[in-house]
Amino acid sequence: MNPVLVAVLVLGGVxxxxxxxxxxxxxxxxxxxxxxxxxxxxxxxxxxxxGCGYAGCDGYANALVDGTEEKINKCVAGGAAVVEALxxxxxxxxxxxxxxxxxxxxxxxxxxxxxxxxxxxxxTCKASKLLFGGEGACTFGCLGYGDCAAICPEHAINVINGxxxxxxxxxxxxxxxxxxxxxxxxxxxxxxxxxxxxxxxKDKGPAVMKVCKAGCIGCGLCMRNCPAExxxxxxxxxxxxxxxxxxCGKCKEVCPKKCIL
Amino acid sequence: MSDxxxxxxxxxxxxxxxxxxxxxxxxxCPFLGVSKNFDSCIGMSGAVIFVMTLASAVTWTIYxxxxxxxxxxxxxxxxxxxxxxxxxxxxxxxxxxxxxPLYKALGxxxxxxxxxxxxxxxTILNIDENYNFLESCxxxxxxxxxxxxxxILFCGVRKALERAKPPKCFEGLPITLVAAALTSMTFxxxxxxxxxxxx
Numbered sequence: 300m301n302p303v304l305v306a307v308l309v310l311g312g313v314x315x316x317x318x319x320x321x322x323x324x325x326x327x328x329x330x331x332x333x334x335x336x337x338x339x340x341x342x343x344x345x346x347x348x349x350g351c352g353y354a355g356c357d358g359y360a361n362a363l364v365d366g367t368e369e370k371i372n373k374c375v376a377g378g379a380a381v382v383e384a385l386x387x388x389x390x391x392x393x394x395x396x397x398x399x400x401x402x403x404x405x406x407x408x409x410x411x412x413x414x415x416x417x418x419x420x421x422x423t424c425k426a427s428k429l430l431f432g433g434e435g436a437c438t439f440g441c442l443g444y445g446d447c448a449a450i451c452p453e454h455a456i457n458v459i460n461g462x463x464x465x466x467x468x469x470x471x472x473x474x475x476x477x478x479x480x481x482x483x484x485x486x487x488x489x490x491x492x493x494x495x496x497x498x499x500x501k502d503k504g505p506a507v508m509k510v511c512k513a514g515c516i517g518c519g520l521c522m523r524n525c526p527a528e529x530x531x532x533x534x535x536x537x538x539x540x541x542x543x544x545x546x547c548g549k550c551k552e553v554c555p556k557k558c559i560l
Numbered sequence: 561m562s563d564x565x566x567x568x569x570x571x572x573x574x575x576x577x578x579x580x581x582x583x584x585x586x587x588x589c590p591f592l593g594v595s596k597n598f599d600s601c602i603g604m605s606g607a608v609i610f611v612m613t614l615a616s617a618v619t620w621t622i623y624x625x626x627x628x629x630x631x632x633x634x635x636x637x638x639x640x641x642x643x644x645x646x647x648x649x650x651x652x653x654x655x656x657x658x659x660x661p662l663y664k665a666l667g668x669x670x671x672x673x674x675x676x677x678x679x680x681x682x683t684i685l686n687i688d689e690n691y692n693f694l695e696s697c698x699x700x701x702x703x704x705x706x707x708x709x710x711x712i713l714f715c716g717v718r719k720a721l722e723r724a725k726p727p728k729c730f731e732g733l734p735i736t737l738v739a740a741a742l743t744s745m746t747f748x749x750x751x752x753x754x755x756x757x758x759x
Contacts, residue, residue: 329657
């Protein structure tokens with residue numbers, strides 16, 4: 300037989316067998332992709348900020364597709380436009396997003412509180428906390444090295460005078476700062492909140508007075524004066540339940556330490 | 561030399577003295593590409609070991625029962641490339657179906673094995689060395705293990721590199737290549753061990 304013909308036949312045969320194998324494999328082992336997924340994923344902004352509580356936009360889209368997530372208003376970064384697009388894609392009714400912003404519950408700046416030691420280590424909150432809970436006299440307050448500012452995708456956080464401040468206008472409420480803060484003093488509150496607690500110290504009154512001029516002493520005046528029972532003092536610290544708060548501002552007026560703003 | 565001793569010699573030289581990545585400088589692309597992250601190192605090594613063993617077995621069979629009888633041994637390179645490419649595609653389909661996390665971890669690197677020269681090298685060297693079927697399979701598997709060893713070792717080196725502050729002009733790939741060269745030099749220490757150990 301012609302050697303060229305043999306070569307062509309053998310090579311072609313091997314190719315044909317391989318092709319057949321792949322065709323069969325892709326037919327029998329195909330992974331069905333839910334056609335709703337790309338549609339829903341397209342609506343999301345793709346910033347993968349995690350504000351919805353899922354690992355990135357893919358995670359949220361997946362949860363919407365397989366029905367583990369019902370709400371389509373979880374994407375805080377995308378705003379009303381995304382909710383509308385999702386409503387179209389999923390056939391659900393558009394709901395308003397509750398606008399939120401991150402808030403740092405601490406007003407212990409350089410004037411209000413002092414340092415108990417000089418810290419010279421790695422300049423991150425996480426590292427400085429490892430050493431006796433940070434260099435500040437108050438072990439609950441803002442450490443001021445700006446781990447939150449570093450992780451913020453919108454550059455909405457600035458450390459001013461030793462305390463982190465969130466610029467509400469830029470904040471997209473993704474919640475990354477909430478997770479990264481080693482002191483756990485950042486939380487997401489309604490953007491239109493009338494009152495905020497500006498302290499996170501859970502020590503008793505006298506101990507707080509010693510370390511910070513702006514600290515909550517847990518006197519309970521706010522709790523007693525709140526007409527809606529929205530303010531609670533637990534562990535010597537006032538907290539506000541925003542689902543009950545009517546925004547009257549009574550707590551703000553009566554607070555002797557001005558730590559409700 | 562007994563059969564078992566010969567298999568041991570093959571295994572030892574493939575993992576240490578003749579390590580594909582660090583001694584023979586084959587498969588540098590995935591070596592630099594995947595070694596950033598320990599998890600993908602493990603995934604890539606697993607895939608390479610699997611593909612190399614399978615490719616060794618399949619290509620040995622094809623060479624000795626198809627190419628050799630028809631006198632077509634000059635076609636070995638192109639036939640092997642074809643078979644390996646199909647094989648990797650097949651592995652990809654299987655992984656996608658049954659081992660989803662591994663598929664996700666490998667991502668774009670799985671198709672890279674298609675053009676991974678180490679896989680082609682191992683199959684051609686099997687033929688050149690006149691290995692029998694079992695020896696070919698052991699050669700393929702241990703070459704993959706050697707690749708994995710190099711990858712995991714270098715992953716550790718790169719973790720240390722991340723903390724180091726090289727001069728600006730060395731940042732990124734240049735310092736990685738310097739580190740790779742130093743890692744490769746450490747494997748020169750194994751040279752000669754295999755022969756003296758088994759002869």
